[in-house]
Amino acid sequence: MVQLALRGRLWRETLGGSAVPGGWGQGRGPTIITMLGILVVLCLIPAADVTENKILVAQRPLLIVANRTATLVCNYTYNGTGKEFRASLHKGTDSAVEVCFISWNMTKINSNSNKEFNCQGIHDKDKVIFNLWNMSASQTDIYFCKIEAMYPPPYVYNEKSNGTVIHVRETPIQTQEPESATSYWVMVAVTGLLSFYSMLITAVFIIYRQKSKRNRYRQSDYMNMTPRHPPHQKNKGYPSYAPTRDYTAYRSWQP
Secondary structure, eight states: OHHHHHHHHHHHHHHHHHSBTTBTTTSOOOOHHHHHHHHHHHHHSOOOOOOOOOEEEEOOSEEEESSSOEEEEEEEEEOSOOOEEEEEEEESTTOOEEEEEEEEOSSOEEEEEOTTOOEEEEEETTEEEEEEOSOOGGGOEEEEEEEEEEESSSOEEOOOOOOEEEEEOOOOSTTHHHHHHHHHHHHHHHHHHHHHHHHHHHHHHHHHHHHHHHHHHHHHHTOOOOOOOOGGGTTSSOOTTSOOOOTHHHHTOOO
């Protein structure tokens, strides 16, 4: 801009000093030597280096999500002197929905997420990483990264990039049916085995009890029937195994 202004000023001064107010045709125009001198002077004037304070963002064009988890990396370059920044992730072609954001300065980092998304932002040197999880197929869309230099002035933010299309694949339900069926039949088999084992233990216990009852009945049929002396007759000199004699039968007999 400075170079163009100087060139325009020299050109106007040269033409104004030699031209007549009536127009080109009424006055003497500049000579060829004068024109060449003007060109040499303009070439010798150094162009002013004007450094623009801006932010450039680069994103990958496509991100396919198969496990409902996505990691979007936003690489950026900044040539200013900002100390406080804010990075946000936006959904949709018009960036109408802010998914989540992260702000940071020299000492503090703050992050927040939209209620409809599970998102967390991480700042790492010259890039911002957005981690999204528990995504659904309905969240398939184009996502844009926005980087802002908040403080000190001037406020600067990046131009809208090409964005990243996050394609969330639908989780197939058919892959879960065999697992549920297998677990169901495993539970049925285990339950049946435990039931059979308990029935077998019960049957063995019942059979053993019946056999023990029969053995008791047989032992009661073959009990020792030899009469035993009463306790007060044990000191009469008879062996403990000998039966007691009845002498009244001998006394009542007469020849």
